[in-house]
Amino acid sequence: MINDSTPPDALLAEVSRDLHSVRPWPTPWRQALWSTPLAITVIVALPLLVGLRQDAGAIGPLVAWGVSLVQVAMGLILIWMASREGTPARRLPGNVTRAAIAAAGLMVLAVSYVTFSRSPTHVPHGTSAWLVGTICYVGGILASAPLFVLAAWFHSRYVSPRPALAGALYGAGAALTANAGWRLICPISTPWHVLTAHGGSAISVAVVSALLAHLVAKRVR
Amino acid sequence: MDRGRNLSPDREDAALRDLMVAYQGGSLDAFRELYAHLAPDLRRYVRFLTRASDAADDLVQEAFLQIHRSRAAYNPVYAVRPWVFGLARNVCLMNRRATRRWATVHAAGVEVPDVPVPAAVEQLAAADEIRRCLAELPADQAEALTLHHVWGFRFDEIAGMLGVSAVAARARASRGIAQLRAKLERLKKGPVP
Numbered sequence: 001m002i003n004d005s006t007p008p009d010a011l012l013a014e015v016s017r018d019l020h021s022v023r024p025w026p027t028p029w030r031q032a033l034w035s036t037p038l039a040i041t042v043i044v045a046l047p048l049l050v051g052l053r054q055d056a057g058a059i060g061p062l063v064a065w066g067v068s069l070v071q072v073a074m075g076l077i078l079i080w081m082a083s084r085e086g087t088p089a090r091r092l093p094g095n096v097t098r099a100a101i102a103a104a105g106l107m108v109l110a111v112s113y114v115t116f117s118r119s120p121t122h123v124p125h126g127t128s129a130w131l132v133g134t135i136c137y138v139g140g141i142l143a144s145a146p147l148f149v150l151a152a153w154f155h156s157r158y159v160s161p162r163p164a165l166a167g168a169l170y171g172a173g174a175a176l177t178a179n180a181g182w183r184l185i186c187p188i189s190t191p192w193h194v195l196t197a198h199g200g201s202a203i204s205v206a207v208v209s210a211l212l213a214h215l216v217a218k219r220v221r
Numbered sequence: 222m223d224r225g226r227n228l229s230p231d232r233e234d235a236a237l238r239d240l241m242v243a244y245q246g247g248s249l250d251a252f253r254e255l256y257a258h259l260a261p262d263l264r265r266y267v268r269f270l271t272r273a274s275d276a277a278d279d280l281v282q283e284a285f286l287q288i289h290r291s292r293a294a295y296n297p298v299y300a301v302r303p304w305v306f307g308l309a310r311n312v313c314l315m316n317r318r319a320t321r322r323w324a325t326v327h328a329a330g331v332e333v334p335d336v337p338v339p340a341a342v343e344q345l346a347a348a349d350e351i352r353r354c355l356a357e358l359p360a361d362q363a364e365a366l367t368l369h370h371v372w373g374f375r376f377d378e379i380a381g382m383l384g385v386s387a388v389a390a391r392a393r394a395s396r397g398i399a400q401l402r403a404k405l406e407r408l409k410k411g412p413v414p
Contacts (some may be wrong), residue, residue, distance in 0.1 A: 005261065015286075024242075085384075093384060220254075
């Protein structure tokens with residue numbers, strides 16, 4: 001039995017060994033706020049580097065930029081929720097988390113439908129749909145990388161009882177934000193392409209992120 | 222800092238926040254004080270969660286190590302007690318896959334933990350009987366009940382620790398206390414013929 005009020009020597013030695021001064025981490029909403037400039041950079045940089053989709057005029061600025069900004073906000077909310085999940089005593093109720101994930105999925109479906117109904121564009125004849133799909137799939141994953149790395153770095157400091165859920169949340173948040181930029185440069189609005197290539201890349205990032213968070217937590221244990 | 226229970230919850234929380242900030246600044250004395258102030262209750266809580274006193278001592282040390290590793294993740298806007306208890310709970314969950322174990326242990330009725338008796342029922346029976354009845358409650362109800370009635374956490378704090386809404390935390394605790402009262406009443410009346 002250990003003395004109730006005095007730390008054991010081994011614990012004190014461990015604490016003394018690494019007792020440098022640390023700066024308190026920002027609260028979850030501040031972390032989401034810190035991610036905002038990077039998220040905005042992603043959706044602005046992609047059209048600047050590659051060029052805005054050719055049918056941008058047809059779909060209009062509201063469906064192009066407005067919807068992308070709403071999607072970015074949803075992505076940041078998921079990153080905020082991941083931070084809450086990892087912060088002791090700040091966890092959100094499970095049904096709120098499930099509702100947010102469902103809302104993110106529905107948002108992708110709704111955005112695809114609205115964009116296609118405004119401007120139904122298909123893969124040009126003579127171009128391989130698989131090739132275009134692969135470009136969008138890989139591009140979406142690469143575009144997610146900066147925000148994903150930032151969110152994973154935030155999360156690496158935490159002890160989450162459900163690391164896979166936290167990982168899935170910040171992975172999905174990063175992917176949703178990247179997808180908001182990618183849809184501004186991809187000229188194809190066919191649901192088949194959008195849901196498999198764009199949606200597939202978002203799901204892949206979320207799944208890999210969940211697996212990574214789970215494995216890291218297991219190793220730390 | 223006064224280690225007794227003389228301080229009001231608000232003043233105690235303010236003093237603990239000051240200690241955490243000093244600890245983040247590199248003060249070993251602040252860590253010692255935090256330990257002295259938090260370890261006794263934390264040990265009871267971990268014992269309650271694990272139902273195994275041998276493992277509980279190790280887990281308390283592991284929780285304090287984790288507090289040390291994650292001390293930068295503490296932000297002074299958080300109340301210290303819920304943060305520390307929440308982190309200890311996470312450590313128990315991670316290390317022991319505790320949820321399933323608690324359920325098994327509850328079903329098996331293994332050693333009854335030495336947790337303080339909730340004031341709301343202490344008049345109804347002897348402490349051991351109350352603890353035994355407490356151990357028979359569903360794990361989620363027993364945890365919400367003890368966190369509120371024994372350790373004095375508010376329902377919004379319990380909600381954040383358990384990952385449920387404040388309404389659900391309140392409902393669990395109140396269902397738990399109702400069941401506990403009913404069990405104790407039955408016990409008073411004696412075995413049913």
